[in-house]
Amino acid sequence: STSLDLDEFPHTRYNPLKDEWVLVSPHRMKRPWKGQVEASKNPNSLRFDPTNPLCPNVTRPNGQTNPDYKETFVFDNDFPALFEYSEPTEEPKSSNDPIGDDLFKVQAAKGSCKVMCFHPYSDLTLSTMKQNDIVNVIKKWIEMYKDLSTKYNWVQIFENKGEIMGCSNPHPHCQVWASNFIPNEINREGKNQFEFYKKHGKVMLVEYLNRELASKERIVVQNDSWVVLVPYWAVWPYETILLPKRHVTRIDLLNEKEIELLAEIMKKLLIKYDNLFKCTFPYTMGFHFAPCGKYLDEPQEHWQFYASYLPPLLRSASVKKFMVGYELLAQPQRDLTPEKAAAQLRELSDSVHYLIQSD
Amino acid sequence: STSLDLDEFPHTRYNPLKDEWVLVSPHRMKRPWKGQVEASKNPNSLRFDPTNPLCPNVTRPNGQTNPDYKETFVFDNDFPALFEYSEPTEEPKSSNDPIGDDLFKVQAAKGSCKVMCFHPYSDLTLSTMKQNDIVNVIKKWIEMYKDLSTKYNWVQIFENKGEIMGCSNPHPHCQVWASNFIPNEINREGKNQFEFYKKHGKVMLVEYLNRELASKERIVVQNDSWVVLVPYWAVWPYETILLPKRHVTRIDLLNEKEIELLAEIMKKLLIKYDNLFKCTFPYTMGFHFAPCGKYLDEPQEHWQFYASYLPPLLRSASVKKFMVGYELLAQPQRDLTPEKAAAQLRELSDSVHYLIQSD
Numbered sequence A, B: 001s002t003s004l005d006l007d008e009f010p011h012t013r014y015n016p017l018k019d020e021w022v023l024v025s026p027h028r029m030k031r032p033w034k035g036q037v038e039a040s041k042n043p044n045s046l047r048f049d050p051t052n053p054l055c056p057n058v059t060r061p062n063g064q065t066n067p068d069y070k071e072t073f074v075f076d077n078d079f080p081a082l083f084e085y086s087e088p089t090e091e092p093k094s095s096n097d098p099i100g101d102d103l104f105k106v107q108a109a110k111g112s113c114k115v116m117c118f119h120p121y122s123d124l125t126l127s128t129m130k131q132n133d134i135v136n137v138i139k140k141w142i143e144m145y146k147d148l149s150t151k152y153n154w155v156q157i158f159e160n161k162g163e164i165m166g167c168s169n170p171h172p173h174c175q176v177w178a179s180n181f182i183p184n185e186i187n188r189e190g191k192n193q194f195e196f197y198k199k200h201g202k203v204m205l206v207e208y209l210n211r212e213l214a215s216k217e218r219i220v221v222q223n224d225s226w227v228v229l230v231p232y233w234a235v236w237p238y239e240t241i242l243l244p245k246r247h248v249t250r251i252d253l254l255n256e257k258e259i260e261l262l263a264e265i266m267k268k269l270l271i272k273y274d275n276l277f278k279c280t281f282p283y284t285m286g287f288h289f290a291p292c293g294k295y296l297d298e299p300q301e302h303w304q305f306y307a308s309y310l311p312p313l314l315r316s317a318s319v320k321k322f323m324v325g326y327e328l329l330a331q332p333q334r335d336l337t338p339e340k341a342a343a344q345l346r347e348l349s350d351s352v353h354y355l356i357q358s359d
């Protein structure tokens, strides 16, 4: 606790999930912007594009024709970053070079990369889809997870939305990359949540949510099962975290009501995001929870399921926050405080989308 | 050591400096690109712009007029992320909430942010400046470092080059942010280098360079004092690291010959970078070395001075690598292997710039 005025003076805040700090420089919101401005994109207005490999009935470059799908549609990524292969059989040889072994470590990476279309229409996004269509998406995620989790140790579900987020196709879709290895961020978060659990006998993110619910300062929107808030240690200007009100260690453990209400709160958050700068809001989102495969047999109580939304925009639909220089080499830095970001998001409508007439 | 074909099969490589892994998916270079294309920028051709606050003799928005500088010019950032202020005096009170204390950690952040113009001409870059002008830049860095290092615990020197890297002014310049705190990345690298030193009794990056010099596979360019190479664990497509041939723990310990040859090798690398896609190559660069301030009295032998170049371009002047979805949530991923990137860079001229007629 500090009596420092966090709205005025530069300070660093600690992220207990990642064990790292963010520099907050609130007074810097006043600085003028003369740098890059992103082309302002109109939302995609084409419902069906016969040349788009994600649309129903279209033949993809590999010769396969998509079905006339009506809800979600899953297929194998045609250019997967991970796939299955058999390693050359090798005699384990003892190395005479312990230093070299520590400097040139390499591991075979095996896995599976899938693409999932959210809906047959190219002109929709999760913010403009019907709640029930989002329920279908969540159920498909869980089905895919259940399938992949027996074979792989981690399943990363993620959506890159918007060209500015490297998304190369405007059709609403996400990706699922499953791997034999535990990625850096999952490893880090597992370790830090485990240490916290050992030290305090409590689940880090459950305790954290309790305190946020009491303070209300950083809450954006909530329903019976879920809360969206701007974390105290947020790095991106309008970064949010979506947490269950119950302790849930993995996505397959959500119950029917939680699935229904997850669809509801995702839609509410995404309507707010689109309304913020009156644009189809770009972001990366994805889920973190306890790892699977061989880790299903290990203690997982220290983990809490959550979704992370990482949007790059800072001041308008065309001005983003650059994570460059100081951020890449030293430490993330933000100008807007998490409290101000939460207050702005809280005030926006979560039911009337700026593009859609209310009924 | 593995007999896996690293040019063909996905694998992960370990970064011993950061204690994290990168996913390499070499076969993925074949995938088509339909995503965002950056506007191709012509290099800045205006030598003097009376409205540019970085040019000589121009009056900046705060009312100060720049001198008629002939070499480098340093001034205080008009919108600093860090500055000096006095904290409210506070009775240290014992907290009754150890969990809350672990979840909401905050520290006052104090420091100084400076801007340094490399040259009076707006139409130059480090790749097109004379070697002797680069020597002036390096000497000014050392002078600034010496000054700031008595008061602050870390001095981050960095250059954001290009609009795509969030650079808001085309005039050749860099920034220097000094802080009372040790940023995440410095903390991490210090810890990992220290552990290595304790375990092996050798300096990590000195050992690493010896092995790279023996293998030659990832070397880009070298001279009597310096080597540029693509690290085994590089994340960005054409990322490089610039290492001294001698063990040097801090920037102020470089000798005259090393300063001269650092200017030479920086220019060579940057000419290669510009020649790669025939554009003024965007990047973030900066130096890492042992921390200062109160850390000057602690052992620093495990540290090795180096410069890091982090360029975003992937396939051409207009297609960059996006660090999004999987990268942000799970782990960095690359397609091009570090060995192929090094071979490409190695082959480009380091003396004839694509824009400049050779004499």
Ligand SMILES: O=P(O)(O)O[C@H]1O[C@H](CO)[C@@H](O)[C@H](O)[C@H]1O
Residues within 6 Å of the ligand: A035, A321, A322, A323, A324, A325, A326, A327, A333, B160, B165, B166, B167, B168
């Ligand atoms: O200080 P500048 O050049 O205006 O700003 C640039 O560099 C800073 C330090 O890396 C970043 O925080 C900003 O996001 C970026 O736009």
Ligand SMILES: O=P(O)(O)O[C@H]1O[C@H](CO)[C@@H](O)[C@H](O)[C@H]1O
Residues within 6 Å of the ligand: A160, A165, A166, A167, A168, B035, B321, B322, B323, B324, B325, B326, B327, B333
């Ligand atoms: O797979 P996509 O959508 O073609 O590619 C996008 O997402 C990937 C996973 O985050 C990134 O590695 C790519 O840089 C990005 O362009």
